[in-house]
Amino acid sequence: MDVTRVAAVDTARAARMLSEVRSARLSGGRAPVAPRPVIEQSWDRLLRSGVDPEHDFRSGLLAPEEVRRRRETSELRHVLPVLREALVSVADVAHHIMVVADEDGRVLWREGSARVLRRADGLGFELGADWREEVVGTNGLGTPAVTRRPVQVFASEHFVRSQATWTCAGAPITDPRNGRLLGVVDVSGPLETVHPATLAWVDSVAKLAQARLRERHTQSLERLRAVAAPVLARLQGRALVTDRDGWTAAVTGMPYVERVVLPRSPEAGVRWLPGFGACTVEPLAEGWLVRSAAGPVPQGAVRIVLDLAQPRRWSVRVLGGAEDWTRELSPRHAELLYLLAVHRGGRSAAGLAEDLFGDPARTVTVRAEMSRVRRYLGAHLEHRPYRFCEDAEVEVLLPPDPRDLLPHSAAPTVTEARASAGAAR
DSSP states (O other): OOHHHHHHHOHHHHHHHHHHHHHHHHHTOOOSSOOOHHHHHHHHHHHHHTOOTTSOOOOOOOOHHHHHHHHHHOGGGGTHHHHIIIIIHHHHHTTOEEEEEETTOBEEEEEEOHHHHHHHHHTTOOTTOBOOHHHHOSOTTHHHHHHSSOEEEEGGGSSSGGGTTEEEEEEEEEOTTTOOEEEEEEEEEEGGGOOTTHHHHHHHHHHHHHHHHHHHHHHHHHHHHHHHHHHHHTOOSSEEEEETTOBEEEEESSOOOSBOOOOSSOOSEEEEETTTEEEEEEEETTEEEEEEOOOOOOOSOEEEEEEOOSSSOEEEEEEETTEEEEEEEOHHHHHHHHHHHHOTTOBOHHHHHHHHHSOTTOHHHHHHHHHHHHHHHGGGEETTTBEEOTTEEEEEEOOSSGGGSSTTOOOHHHHHHHHHHHHTO
């Protein structure tokens, strides 16, 4: 049963039911209805991590100077006007507040109803507070950061009892340049203010914010292109100019490529870049000038390390020959590479669609994503079927508790792996 729908009809009845569900679930008893999957999965993570559901724990607040420093360096500052315009005025009238946290779960901005802000203070929902899921339990800031999707948390769906008088709906905001989580925007308020449409509202605003970030990125590439054009016009051979994240602004003497995989900390000099070989890399404006250089093809075994050990950040590292580079992975690419690591013999597009979606017909989506993966890992992947090259050594780094594997993922193969890890314990 979706208790948020019940809440729209009878908030008090839904809250009582959820209190019974929570008490039964945490005590190992039989619940009157099952918790929603996203909530149950969050509770399972917290029970394993040792968060006390009956006692409120708060870590130290950031000093005002640190809050100010984080505000000034966060990419979220560029979309704050979008968030304010779309959320704050309505939230104020509806007796809600808008809260924005960074990727570390730290509250950087709070705006809205003064009365609700005072109530939030009583919950520790203050500027500089740490609202990661593993610190304060299931909530509208920490849980979307883990699941990488919008989440509404109502009443006793909160893991910690002291938050049961509260309702919140949050959505993650990611960086369009690299897929990295920037933070979460949340609309929260007292229990009686819950509305089932709030989640869709917050999610749509988060998408507007991400569209604004994409627009800013496009503008930055256009500025870099203006600087790059006269430089490339004087060069012969293959060359391109990228921004600091490897997105291409301009090319000469070669087909256009959307993105180049740069070393984690590129420095001027000769570097081996996947798909390009030996290249000279030089700083140019807010990016890099990359020129093809003569160089031998690297020999020797290749080692590919798929790092899934962190709860919210995943990467792939390639070592071997002249190569040593790392790329952070989006949630979807982390899933795909995990599946290829599990199926070393390879998977067809239909097989990957079955693994990801439980629907072998969704091959168009799989092929589009694999095309993006092959732009940076293509030298080490084969297709028909998709697989890692036979001579590549593939190592997968898993979380300390395998039940925390890719917690955002609803892919059948990943959820089965988490369930098998749980059954083995």
